Amino acid sequence: MAYGQGLADRVRTLAPDRVTTATDLFGTETAETALALGVPPERISTIAAGPNPPGGVRGTGGEQARPADLERITDAILAGEITVPIAATFPIEQIREAVTLQAGRHVHGKIVVTL
Known part of the structure; x- marks a missing residue:
């Protein structure tokens, strides 16, 4: 929303x-x-x-x-x-991409980083 x-x-x-x-x-x-x-x-x-x-x-x-x-x-x-809406899932190797997406503050849901 x-x-x-x-x-x-x-x-x-x-x-x-x-x-x-x-x-x-x-x-x-x-x-x-x-x-x-x-x-x-x-x-x-x-x-x-x-x-x-x-x-x-x-x-x-x-x-x-x-x-x-x-x-x-x-x-x-x-x-x-x-x-709990999930916006995107990233493997730990893509942590920079996950943080960049979250830092943009336009994500509708949680960013998940898998280990």
């Missing part, structure tokens, strides 16, 4: 019943949109909003993760409860 002007309307079209939670992995646009859609701040997390996330949203990061969290997230992905 494209970011930018009209994001809330595009999300409403895709989820007409309502959005219940959100995670913002870059900046604050997703968090701000989720707040505008009525998602309670305690149901929104962000890893890149800086020291003052908008509207009471909680900042989070890997240092706060508990050992059981990774297993819980993995189980949710395997059960189809969370979708």
